[in-house]
Amino acid sequence: MNLAAGLDTRPYRLDLPASLEWIESDLPAMIEEKERVLGDAQPRCRLKRIKADLTDPAARVAMLREAVGSTTPVLVITEGLLIYLDDAQVRALAADLLAEPSIRWWLLDRLENRCWCIRSCEPRRSSGACRGF
Numbered sequence: 001m002n003l004a005a006g007l008d009t010r011p012y013r014l015d016l017p018a019s020l021e022w023i024e025s026d027l028p029a030m031i032e033e034k035e036r037v038l039g040d041a042q043p044r045c046r047l048k049r050i051k052a053d054l055t056d057p058a059a060r061v062a063m064l065r066e067a068v069g070s071t072t073p074v075l076v077i078t079e080g081l082l083i084y085l086d087d088a089q090v091r092a093l094a095a096d097l098l099a100e101p102s103i104r105w106w107l108l109d110r111l112e113n114r115c116w117c118i119r120s121c122e123p124r125r126s127s128g129a130c131r132g133f
């Protein structure tokens, strides 16, 4: 399950088993735009899309229920999502994922309040000059 999937097209590009169920979720406008852009392209596996605002607690829980159902085990991917959420929203998302027994793994990326100097490879606290390289 890819939360905040954006325009990711893995289900169309990866050599996935046709029986695999891939679930994507994102804001309604993003999903509508993606469906418009992809047109009638055919994914390589079963693909379901669910519109949801992940900052809305009720919508998030309802989306997870609909998404995972009796499917098991589930891997959740979030890439480029957590930067849009505040600490409380990240914690709430984590709690909701944990509450779904069929969700077994969560693959996520994380931005720290620091950056890495390319030359010395040492972490440095972000400053105006350093942020974003």
Ligand SMILES: C[S@@+](CC[C@H](N)C(=O)[O-])C[C@H]1O[C@@H](n2cnc3c(N)ncnc32)[C@H](O)[C@@H]1O
Binding pocket: 003, 004, 005, 006, 007, 008, 025, 026, 027, 030, 052, 053, 054, 055, 078, 079, 080, 081, 084
């Ligand atoms: C930087 S993009 C990452 C897209 C994709 N995961 C990738 O790595 O290419 C961030 C995505 O998060 C989605 N997003 C931001 N806030 C969201 C929210 N509150 N609920 C659901 N999706 C959200 C955006 O619509 C967008 O698709």
